[in-house]
Amino acid sequence: MSPAILTEGLYCKQGGFTLGPLDLSVPRGSITALIGPNGAGKTTLLDLMMGLGRARSGRIELLGLTQPGDEVAIKTRVAYVNPDVSYAVWGTVGRALDFVRGFYPDWDETRCARLLTAFELTRAQKITALSFGGRIKLSLTMALAREAELLLLDEPTVGLDVNARRVLFHELLNVVKADNRTVLISSHQLSDLERLADHCAIISNGRLEVMAPMDRLLERYVQLDAVCAGRLPDLSGVRLIARNGDRVRLLLDRHLCDEASLSAQGVRVVAGVPLNLEDLFLALTSETQEKAA
Template identity: 35%
Template sequence: MITIHDLHKRFRKTEAVAGLSLEVPEGQVTAFLGPNGAGKSTTIKCLLNLHQPDRGTITVLGGDSRKLGPAQFTQIGYVSENMELPLWMTVKQFLDYCRPLYPNWDAAFEKQLMGQFDLPTGTKLKDLSRGMRMKAALLSSLAYRPKLVVMDEPFSGLDPLVRDEFIRGLLELTGQEGWTVFVSSHDIEEVQRLADRVAIINRGKLALAETSDSLQARFRAVEVVLPDDGRAPVNLPEDWLHAEQAGRTLRFTASRFGNEEGLAAALREAMPGAAHHEVRAMSLREIFVALARAYRLEGK
C-alpha cells in the first residue's frame, strides 16, 4: 500500500529524514514509532504530498506520492492532532460539507459511525471536547470507506475513556473493512492494541520493521542474582541492553531472545556461579523505551 525508498527531507540545516526505506503491507495496521524529532510527521507529510521529498521516492496506492490528487485522496483517510476543522460549523454542517467531496461517501455507514461515536449533530465543533472533535475528524475520514487510513498522533490529549472508545471503534472497523492503517503515536499502550506490524524510525532512518508478535517474542526483561562476590562480568553480549546492577541483582534487556534454554546457557557462560535468574515478557512500550535509550546512546 505504501513503499518508501531512500527518502530524504531537509529543512535548512536540519535533516528530518535521512534515507528512509519502508514498506507498509496492505490490509494490516502498521505502527510508525520513534523518539521525538525522529522524522515521523515529516515522513507522513511527504507520503501525503504535503511536503515534497528532496530525494527518494514514495509510492502510495500504486502511484507517485508527488502526483497525489483528488482522485487518490478519495481513497485515503487522514487524521492528525493538528487538523484544522471549521469550528464554527455544527457536526451536521461539517459532514454536509464533506459529503459531496467524496463520490464513495456511504450515508448508511456515516449514520452507523455517528451512533457508534455518539456525536451530537447539532453542536458546533468549537463547543465539543478535544476527544469529540477527534471523533468527528475520524468519522469524516472514514465515511467514504478509504483503502488507506493515515493517522498522526490521533490519541493526543484524549481522556482514557474517549481513547478506549476511539481504539475499540477503530479496531472493530479495521477488522470489518480490511483497511490498511498507518498510525504514528507516542501512546504505545494504545498502539499495542492496534498494530499488526511495528516500524521504528530513529534519526530519519529505519531502525526496525517487523510484526508485533516477532518483536515481542525476541525481547525479554532479565533479572540475575550474581555470585556471592556480587561482581558482574564486564563484557556482556551486545544484544543484552542496559545492564544495571543493584547490590547482587543485575537487570538487563535481552533483545535477541530465542528460548529459555539458550538464555540460561548464555548466562552460565557469562556469569558462572550466578544463583538464579528470572525472565519475563515485555510490553511494546517497554521495548520501545529500551530501544530509544539504545538509540540515544548510539548518538553520543
C-alpha cells in the first residue's frame, strides 16, 4: 500500500526562507507528529500539501493523488485545520457548519452534533464572539465531522483548554483505530504528542532532521555527559549540545556511532541520559552552547 503522504525532493523558496529538498513518507492508518521550531517550515509544508502555494520542484502525493494536478480530488478526501482560517463571514457557528457541509458528501451530521457538545459550542453562537480557542474548536469540528481519509492539523491545540485537548486526542485515536485513516499533526505540545503519535518527523530550517516510529526514535538517541580535552572528534552521529571547558554534553545517534568509538577517540563518557521527545527536539534543533573553561 502506498503511503498516505509522500514528498520527494520537495523544494520551495519563499522570500528568505527555503524548504527542502525534503523527502517524507507518512504511513497510512497512523498518527504522525510533525514538530520543529517556529519558522522551521511546518506550515509551509502543510500549505503546499493542500495547494496553498507552489513548490519550485519535487513531488507531493497524498492518498495516491498528486499536487497540483489532482488538487480538487485531494480536497474532497483531505481535511485541513489551520489556526489562521476565519469563518466570521458566516455570522454564526450553525451557518458556517451548514455552508461547509454542503461541499462534502462524507459529512456526518450526528458526529457533528456530538462534537459541538463535546467542545461546548452551540449553533447559535456568533463567531465573532468566540475566543481564539473557540474558533479552533469550530475548525476541528468541521474537520472531524467528515470521514476524511487524511487529516492535516496545523497547531490544533493552540488556545484549547485541558478538556478540549482531551476531546481532540480521543477523537484522533478513534479516527485511526476504527477507520484506518491517517493524521499528520503539527503542535508544540510535545508531551501530548509523545503519548499520542505513532511516528514523529522533526524538521529544522526547512530540512528533515529525522523521521521514525516514536518508540524507535527515542531509543535511537541518547544524551551523554562526557570529558573531552581539546577538540571534539569529527564523528558521524555525534552532535555537541553544550560545552563548559573539558566537560561536554553530546547527542549520540546510536544508528551511526557508539560509545566505544568515542572512547577510542579520547572522549570519556561519564553518564548516559535517556531522552524524552522534548529533550530530543531541543538537542536536534538548538544551537550549541559553549562556555570558556
